[in-house]
Amino acid sequence: MIGRDADIPYERPPLSKEYLAREKEFERICIRPAKFWDDKQVGMMLGSTVTEVDPGAHKLTLADGSTVEYGKLIWATGGDPRRLSCAGADLAGVHGVRDRADADRMMAELDAGAKNVVVIGGGYIGLEAAAVLTKFGCNVVLLEALPRVLARVAGEELSSFYQNEHLSKGVDLRLEVQVDCLVGNDGKVTGVKLVDGQVLPADMVVVGIGIVPAVGPLIAAGAAGGNGVDVDEFCRTSLPDIYAIGDCAAHANAFAEGAVIRLESVQNANDMATTAAKDITGKGEPYHALPWFWSNQYDLKLQTAGLSIGHDTTVLRGDPASRSFSVVYLRGGKVIALDCVNAMKDYVQGRKLVEAGLAITPEALANAEVPLKELM
Numbered sequence: 001m002i003g004r005d006a007d008i009p010y011e012r013p014p015l016s017k018e019y020l021a022r023e024k025e026f027e028r029i030c031i032r033p034a035k036f037w038d039d040k041q042v043g044m045m046l047g048s049t050v051t052e053v054d055p056g057a058h059k060l061t062l063a064d065g066s067t068v069e070y071g072k073l074i075w076a077t078g079g080d081p082r083r084l085s086c087a088g089a090d091l092a093g094v095h096g097v098r099d100r101a102d103a104d105r106m107m108a109e110l111d112a113g114a115k116n117v118v119v120i121g122g123g124y125i126g127l128e129a130a131a132v133l134t135k136f137g138c139n140v141v142l143l144e145a146l147p148r149v150l151a152r153v154a155g156e157e158l159s160s161f162y163q164n165e166h167l168s169k170g171v172d173l174r175l176e177v178q179v180d181c182l183v184g185n186d187g188k189v190t191g192v193k194l195v196d197g198q199v200l201p202a203d204m205v206v207v208g209i210g211i212v213p214a215v216g217p218l219i220a221a222g223a224a225g226g227n228g229v230d231v232d233e234f235c236r237t238s239l240p241d242i243y244a245i246g247d248c249a250a251h252a253n254a255f256a257e258g259a260v261i262r263l264e265s266v267q268n269a270n271d272m273a274t275t276a277a278k279d280i281t282g283k284g285e286p287y288h289a290l291p292w293f294w295s296n297q298y299d300l301k302l303q304t305a306g307l308s309i310g311h312d313t314t315v316l317r318g319d320p321a322s323r324s325f326s327v328v329y330l331r332g333g334k335v336i337a338l339d340c341v342n343a344m345k346d347y348v349q350g351r352k353l354v355e356a357g358l359a360i361t362p363e364a365l366a367n368a369e370v371p372l373k374e375l376m
Helices: 034-039 100-111 124-135 156-168 216-220 266-280 344-356 362-366
Strands: 050-054 059-062 067-069 073-075 079-081 116-120 139-144 172-175 179-185 188-194 199-201 204-207 211-213 228-230 242-244 249-252 260-262 292-297 300-306 313-319 324-331 334-341
Touching: 050 216, 100 204, 116 124, 116 199, 124 139, 124 156, 124 204, 124 292, 139 188, 156 172, 156 292, 156 313, 156 324, 156 334, 188 204, 242 266, 300 344, 313 362, 324 344, 324 362, 334 344
Parallel strands: 073 242, 116 139, 116 204, 139 172, 228 249
Antiparallel strands: 050 059, 059 067, 079 211, 179 188, 188 199, 249 260, 292 300, 300 334, 313 324, 324 334
């Protein structure tokens, strides 16, 4: 196992949640203790980066010039946080959230007295970071270029709810704003300048504007791809004996009407890993897994099942004021996804509705007194 992280494999979602909030020590987010890998005779090449893939020779070249031969290769590199393209993006105090080192640097700056924080991006990473930083007493300004947060992944009902939640916790939420540049002093960020000329003071800037799939060496070696690397139903790339899984792999997804997409989720990475492993061991089964996601913000747990891409109807189930409700998404009368806030039963039972692709009337779905399982 080759990885550029210096640490043994660990869960990344907690980096913007429990780990950043110091609710979980690093040992608690490790996928397995070090002894597990030793016992299973898994060789670890930590702190190593693959710079070149030679598919003909079945050989990898690392950043230090050394080479590694392979019989089968699984490319599970995820992506790098998308960087700002404006001046000042490389100043100290400007952070993405990808690995443990990123979160550790943020925590060190908080310990050193950082108080004014600007979060750029109103997606899940930005919202989760804002929730944690507000808990630490920081003055948080959250900037989103679109008219609402979570605009690319959720309906207006959910966006409105989370906007109000963050506002109620003291977050200065600004929509439809553009960043001109970052300003600094002695190489350290001190502010964020908006296109209207206003400069927001910033001891720290957190950038959550998506990722760039880390597939450069594969594409350079001739692998098919564009937004990530293309894989078939067994997670095989166009290069012989090379598989790709997780955030970096673009695949035709049945829950997106067969569209080729990348899914940035733990579920997708785990299920693709199973698909690749089975194919390598001669027990191949095509990838077919229900997408699911989650997000923790304040005392709210959001659980999503399915993909709301292309929905034509939304149904609000329950009262957002109660802080426990669901948004159900339909396309052509069929349930395709649910966003469930503090609504575990809806999430568990709603998954089955999505998997079955059932057509259910909006009126029936809106009645929160009737359990979703009774609509099967």
